Amino acid sequence: MKTKALIAVLFIGIILFWAVEDMPAFGDPEAPATKYTGELYIQSVLPDIGIDNIVTAILASYRGFDTLGEVVVIFTAGISVALLLRRGEKV
Amino acid sequence: MRENVVIRTVSRLAVPFIQVFALYVIVHGASGAGGGFQGGVVFASSFILMMVAFGLVEVRRRIDNRGIMIFSVMGIAIYAGIGFLCLLLAGNFLEYGVIEAAVGIPHLHGYLLDAVEAGIGITVMAVMTSIIYDISDNRGEAP
Numbered sequence: 659m660k661t662k663a664l665i666a667v668l669f670i671g672i673i674l675f676w677a678v679e680d681m682p683a684f685g686d687p688e689a690p691a692t693k694y695t696g697e698l699y700i701q702s703v704l705p706d707i708g709i710d711n712i713v714t715a716i717l718a719s720y721r722g723f724d725t726l727g728e729v730v731v732i733f734t735a736g737i738s739v740a741l742l743l744r745r746g747e748k749v
Numbered sequence: 750m751r752e753n754v755v756i757r758t759v760s761r762l763a764v765p766f767i768q769v770f771a772l773y774v775i776v777h778g779a780s781g782a783g784g785g786f787q788g789g790v791v792f793a794s795s796f797i798l799m800m801v802a803f804g805l806v807e808v809r810r811r812i813d814n815r816g817i818m819i820f821s822v823m824g825i826a827i828y829a830g831i832g833f834l835c836l837l838l839a840g841n842f843l844e845y846g847v848i849e850a851a852v853g854i855p856h857l858h859g860y861l862l863d864a865v866e867a868g869i870g871i872t873v874m875a876v877m878t879s880i881i882y883d884i885s886d887n888r889g890e891a892p
Contacts, residue, residue: 709779709859718862722843729872736876743883
C-alpha cells in the first residue's frame with residue numbers, strides 16, 4: 659500500500675513539475691490571467707464607479723448579485739445552526 | 750475565568766479598540782484593503798473576547814438572541830433594499846448608477862458601495878455572534 663502511494667505521489671509530482679515549465683513568470687504583464695478581463699477592469703473601474711479599490715468595485719458592483727448570494731449563504735448557515743442547536747426554545 | 754483581574758481589565762481596554770478597528774475596516778472598504786466580510790468578523794471577535802473574559806450571560810444581557818437575529822436580517826435587508834431601489838428607479842437589480850443619476854449627487858456610487866459593505870458587515874457580525882452563542886450555551890448546566 660505504501661509503495662503504491664509513493665508511486666502515485668511521485669507520478670503526480672513529476673506531472674506538476676513538468677507543467678510548471680509552461681507557467682508564466684511571477685508578475686508577468688503578458689500572462690493570460692492579467693491580460694484580458696484584468697486590464698479591462700483596471701481601465702474601467704475609475705470612470706465607471708469612481709472608487710480606488712478595484713477589488714471592492716468588482717465584489718460589490720460588477721459582481722453584486724453574486725455577493726448578495728454569498729451573504730445569504732452566511733445567513734443560512736447561521737439560521738441552520740440556530741435551528742439545530744437551539745431546538746425547542748423560543749427565539 | 751471571572752476572577753482573573755488581568756484578563757478582565759485587558760479585554761475591557763481592548764474591546765472598544767477592536768470595535769473601532771472593525772468599523773474602520775468596513776468603512777475603508779471602498780478606498781483600500783477592507784470590506785464587509787473582514788470587518789464583520791473582526792467585530793464579532795470583539796464579542797467573542799467579551800464572552801471569554803466576562804462570561805456568556807454578561808454578553809447576552811447586552812445583546813440577546815432576538816437582537817442578533819434582527820441584526821442579521823437587517824444587513825441582508827439593507828443590501829437587497831438598495832437592489833430593489835434600483836429596480837424601482839427603472840434600472841437593473843443592483844445597478845447603482847440609476848440611483849446616482851436619479852438623486853444627482855456625484856460619487857454616490859461609491860457611497861452606495863459603502864452602504865452595501867455595511868450591510869454585509871452587519872450580517873456577518875450577527876451570524877458569527879449567533880453561532881458562538883449557540884455552540885457555547887450549556888443551558889444552565891455546569892461549565
